[in-house]
Amino acid sequence: MKRRQALKQLSGAGVALLTLGRAEIAWGASIVAVRMWPSPDYSRVTIESDAALTYTETFVPDPPRLAVDIQNMSLNPALKELVSKVVPDDPNIAGVRVGQFSSTVVRLVFDLKQPVNPQVFSLNPIAPYQNRLVFDLYPVAAVDPLEQLIAQRLKQLENSVAAAADPLGDLLAERGLSAPVKSQPPKAQAAAKPQKTDRIIVVTLDPGHGGEDPGAIGPGGTYEKDVVLQIALKLRDRINQTTVNGNPLRAFMTRDADYFVPLQSRVKKALRVDSDLLISIHADAFYTPRPQGASIFALSTKGATSAAARWMASKENAADLVGGANQEIKDTQVSQAIIDMSTTAQIKDSLRLGDAMLGELGRIGNLHKPRVEQAGFAVLKAPDVPSVLVETAFISNPDEEKRLRSDAYQTQVADALLKGIKRYFESNPPLARSRQI
């Protein structure tokens, strides 16, 4: 109650201040934009400004809320916009209050739905952004990728009559889990016991970029992050209906919506669900409109196979800078371990997978490079997991941008990649699982 009264007084003060006019409040930074990115992993709030912001933050556990004071700032329409940007199904944020706390300080209060580990950090300007102040609110009870895999599968089953034949129970048993988090649809219960299968193959699909990171932007304004997600969702549906030599395939998405996942988190997620493959899906871009065609990359531990491949890897590895990963918490020990554990055998398998996919992509369109190239892509470093990065087409080429947007081409790409995956497993049957998770 007390707080509410205080805020009421604060907003009164804000109005008074705003009437002073521009000249008196011309200090500090101007807000360029505010953005919110709710997701199952974490909820993010970004405040973009034309100069770095000075701030202090306080987390209050009961009821859970995060208060942030921004210095040398007056309440303005852009900040007020935050209030209306909270969506009802944000897993973490219940609401935002914005007020003029003192003549020089704006206070933001995020009311939270559950206890969170807040990470507040600022990012230096990098195209296409100016200075950013980022609040990442991670639920204290973090979402386990394995549960995400099950939830993704159940969501799909709810809309599917093919539910009866789904060996989800086997998948769970194989990974040491018993019951699904939600009860299965009645159809599944009424059906006969699913056929015993040899082995469930998990294919991790990694749509590049997301959230703050649009990826490459086409001349017509198409975002790479959007088209690669659409292609990945199509491929997911196909994978989930596929069986190779009696082994059912199941897709796991590192993201299935528009939010940013740091590169290392993508790798960790793939490892957590004990992936048999990782396929990172992207769209290429160049400074000029002419380059075209699809290409596929695998990891290299000893230098890139070409200057272009090296350039591509450094471009894709910069995703964390644009997408905004908190560099301070980067677990350098883990990342170094991951790099060291990538093996020659894994890379050999990645090249086989890439070859199979490239052959199929060549049937539906142009290839930019006739063979799989190699470079040090951070997202391809999951130890023991054959991993490739697919550049589906050049989004910077106006014709290919149009194709990337079209349902027909997205379907063709998904079909081609699935054929490549099947061909790979037909000649490289999955081994018995050796890793325990």
Ligand SMILES: [Zn+2]
């Ligand atoms: Zn990309």
